[in-house]
Amino acid sequence: MMVSSCPDMDIIIEAFRRHAIDWLRKPFDSQELNLRVKKALLDIDFRRMALTDSMTKIANKGTLYEYLHSQLISLARAYHNKEKRYLSLAILDIDDFKAWNDTFGHLEGDRLLKEGANYFVKKLRGTDLIARYGGEEFAIVMPEASFEKAFMAYHRLIEGFKAWQREGEWRKFVTYSAGIATLDLDLYRKIYGEGGVDLTTPEAARALTNILISCADKGLYKAKQMGKNACYSENCLAAFYEEVVKAPAQ
Numbered sequence: 001m002m003v004s005s006c007p008d009m010d011i012i013i014e015a016f017r018r019h020a021i022d023w024l025r026k027p028f029d030s031q032e033l034n035l036r037v038k039k040a041l042l043d044i045d046f047r048r049m050a051l052t053d054s055m056t057k058i059a060n061k062g063t064l065y066e067y068l069h070s071q072l073i074s075l076a077r078a079y080h081n082k083e084k085r086y087l088s089l090a091i092l093d094i095d096d097f098k099a100w101n102d103t104f105g106h107l108e109g110d111r112l113l114k115e116g117a118n119y120f121v122k123k124l125r126g127t128d129l130i131a132r133y134g135g136e137e138f139a140i141v142m143p144e145a146s147f148e149k150a151f152m153a154y155h156r157l158i159e160g161f162k163a164w165q166r167e168g169e170w171r172k173f174v175t176y177s178a179g180i181a182t183l184d185l186d187l188y189r190k191i192y193g194e195g196g197v198d199l200t201t202p203e204a205a206r207a208l209t210n211i212l213i214s215c216a217d218k219g220l221y222k223a224k225q226m227g228k229n230a231c232y233s234e235n236c237l238a239a240f241y242e243e244v245v246k247a248p249a250q
Contacts, residue, residue, distance in 0.1 A: 079196060091220050095224075179221070183212065
């Protein structure tokens with residue numbers, strides 16, 4: 001909240017651009033300030049509710065899409081300048097979650113979702129975003145992470161999670177499977193050509209976001225087919241290029 005005697009409208013507008021919630025001119029009445037602070041706190045709560053999953057308190061699917069869009073806009077500028085930057089998306093799924101619920105009950109299933117989400121939040125980088133994608137699926141956006149780094153991050157997280165479970169009072173050992181899709185300059189050019197595409201437009205960003213999610217989800221499915229408790233070992237976006245973009249039309 002901004003409190004100032006400055007009448008300059010440009011400064012006030014800039015404050016709101018930097019995420020100020022309200023503005024109050026000096027001198028002010030203490031009762032008015034108190035009411036505005038209470039309103040600001042309510043606004044923050046409503047905003048948090050709109051952006052997060054009600055159970056796990058991590059980002060929801062809408063926030064995931066918005067974050068991916070913003071990252072793609074940043075990459076569009078970098079790729080235009082031929083900069084080799086990366087964006088990785090991992091989709092993780094709890095193995096045999098239905099069996100867990102059937103054995104221990106849905107309350108224990110809810111606890112597993114919340115505890116797992118809380119663990120991953122603590123272990124990820126500040127620039128990473130973890131979201132509940134749906135049911136027992138989670139999505140992790142990793143800016144500036146190549147496929148190899150994202151693959152290593154999965155194993156680091158999962159091995160740490162296993163050790164954490166051993167130290168806790170868990171009734172059963174829980175594992176995760178995952179698939180990863182990584183966008184880099186070479187794949188971007190292969191998919192869209194040397195001219196590229198304007199990822200600052202909502203339509204293009206949304207289309208590429210859907211491709212990334214679909215590819216990571218296919219990798220997750222393949223990891224499940226391989227026996228679970230694993231991350232598919234190939235960049236699923238590269239497979240999309242080979243199977244869909246490069247393949248001749250039937």
